[in-house]
Amino acid sequence: MARQVAEMGVLSLPLIELRDRLASGALRVPEVARACLDRIRAVEPGVQAWAWLDEDHIMAEANRLEGLRRAGAPIGPLHGLPVALKDVIDTRAIPTENGCALDRGRVPERDAALVAQLKAAGALIMGKTVTTELAFLHPGKTRNPHNPAHTPGGSSQGSAAAVAAGMVPLAVGTQTGGSVIRPASYCGVVGFKPSFGRIPRSGVLMQSPTLDTIGVFAREVEGAALLAEVLFGHDPADPATEPLAPPRLLDTARAQPPVTPSFAFVRLPGFDAAHPEMQDALAELTGLLGDQVFEAPLPRAFDDAAALRERINFAEMAKCYYAYERRGWDQLSAETRDAMEQGRAISARDYLAALDWRDIFNAALEEIFARCDAILCPAAPGPAPEGLGSTGSSIFNGIWTLTGSPAITLPLFTAENGLPMGLQLVGRRGDDARLLRTAAWLSRHVATLSTET
Numbered sequence: 001m002a003r004q005v006a007e008m009g010v011l012s013l014p015l016i017e018l019r020d021r022l023a024s025g026a027l028r029v030p031e032v033a034r035a036c037l038d039r040i041r042a043v044e045p046g047v048q049a050w051a052w053l054d055e056d057h058i059m060a061e062a063n064r065l066e067g068l069r070r071a072g073a074p075i076g077p078l079h080g081l082p083v084a085l086k087d088v089i090d091t092r093a094i095p096t097e098n099g100c101a102l103d104r105g106r107v108p109e110r111d112a113a114l115v116a117q118l119k120a121a122g123a124l125i126m127g128k129t130v131t132t133e134l135a136f137l138h139p140g141k142t143r144n145p146h147n148p149a150h151t152p153g154g155s156s157q158g159s160a161a162a163v164a165a166g167m168v169p170l171a172v173g174t175q176t177g178g179s180v181i182r183p184a185s186y187c188g189v190v191g192f193k194p195s196f197g198r199i200p201r202s203g204v205l206m207q208s209p210t211l212d213t214i215g216v217f218a219r220e221v222e223g224a225a226l227l228a229e230v231l232f233g234h235d236p237a238d239p240a241t242e243p244l245a246p247p248r249l250l251d252t253a254r255a256q257p258p259v260t261p262s263f264a265f266v267r268l269p270g271f272d273a274a275h276p277e278m279q280d281a282l283a284e285l286t287g288l289l290g291d292q293v294f295e296a297p298l299p300r301a302f303d304d305a306a307a308l309r310e311r312i313n314f315a316e317m318a319k320c321y322y323a324y325e326r327r328g329w330d331q332l333s334a335e336t337r338d339a340m341e342q343g344r345a346i347s348a349r350d351y352l353a354a355l356d357w358r359d360i361f362n363a364a365l366e367e368i369f370a371r372c373d374a375i376l377c378p379a380a381p382g383p384a385p386e387g388l389g390s391t392g393s394s395i396f397n398g399i400w401t402l403t404g405s406p407a408i409t410l411p412l413f414t415a416e417n418g419l420p421m422g423l424q425l426v427g428r429r430g431d432d433a434r435l436l437r438t439a440a441w442l443s444r445h446v447a448t449l450s451t452e453t
Helices: 003-014 015-024 029-047 054-069 113-120 156-166 179-186 219-229 249-254 274-291 300-320 322-331 334-344 348-370 399-401 434-451
Strands: 050-052 080-088 124-129 170-175 191-195 213-218 262-265 293-295 374-378 407-414 420-426
Touching: 003 015, 003 029, 015 029, 015 219, 029 054, 029 080, 029 124, 050 156, 054 124, 080 156, 113 124, 113 219, 113 249, 124 156, 124 322, 156 170, 156 213, 156 274, 156 322, 170 219, 170 434, 179 191, 179 407, 191 219, 219 249, 219 407, 219 434, 262 274, 274 293, 274 374, 274 407, 274 420, 274 434, 300 322, 300 334, 300 348, 300 399, 348 399, 374 434, 407 434, 420 434
Parallel strands: 080 124, 080 170, 262 293, 262 374
Antiparallel strands: 050 124, 170 213, 191 213, 191 407, 374 420, 407 420
16 A cells, blocks of 8 residues: 555645645646546556546646636636546536446536536546446446455446546545445445435436435545535535535534544344454444444334335336336346336335335434434445455445435455455434544544554
8 A cells, every 4th residue: 555655646645735735836737637647547457447538638627727726717626636427427528328338429418517516616527437337236347446356336336446546536426225335345435425415416317316316435534525515505406405505514524523422333234244354343443432332223114224225216217217228128237127127016105105214214313313423334244245247235325325314434444355344434314514524533533543553
């Protein structure tokens, strides 16, 4: 890892320091862009994170952004920071193919709402990262940067891998089940899935309107907070968003908590089947936290959460992807076709009943959140599985997508085979800033304990 950091040069800087140097002119945007491209040329053949990348386009944009700063024009909070976008997010005049053969050659005429926000904030859009087919289960070409024989997770596999491999400091993905939290865990980066409805989805491939959530990737909590803060907002075209004042995510994440945080350790359904190394790592962490953590049992109704989330997902997928069915059913993967077939068979009664459970589950969680700052649980069952035919299990993620709760992966653990394993922290829905502050505190606390030992 030390060698990798040295090779990355300016890209090894903490995100906030990189931002400040770009804003002051101590670093020029073209310098950072070239550093990213050098890194991509070095590692992309083994990782294959990119669906679209154009060096000439990147350098032209980098020079344009640098010209604005040098001319004294106002610059945004992300001035010159390279950001990668999952290839389900529309980009004007740049291909957005959704990982699907039926969309090959598709070039949108308009940017997605979040892309417009990024550009207004001065971000350097680096390109499009690989997604699984239609952001579902059929894997793309991306490999795990830590071991190419292992999956990087899905469906935001290219975004997670690009950040983990040091190609870009920031990336955007989406989550309908576990598509941000799980690949972040497998690739060893921070993945943040905000509360449902906080980031507009207009211009993003819609698989399940009740569940689809935009998320972000970074190397540290502060970077995720900065990117998410820029993306939070109201969009009349996305009814899931609300006209709320955006929270000060970065300032809160960097602040010291007013009191030492407390955590609820929750044994999610399926925990007993988690990898022994993950169970041991969590036991060690909870032991180190001592009185700051308590175990909180979930009501038995949560045993059905995975099936309820899947019911909603598949029913809405059958509707949202009907155009793909009409255009070329036989060109879709078996995984996608099977889910759509199951979705068509779900009755309206069962679908509507499943929707009712989000509020029921959130009401039950209030009793836990009244006693803690965050729930503590695995981000994935263990390290990334070997093989590229599967993206792994989202058993520990889907429940929080269903409730709409904010969740974050912290890359705190390492398995014996050298692959990362992530801790997942979950907050009360709408309490994103507090979750980020708690996550940043825990990251610092664990780093301090590691130094002392």
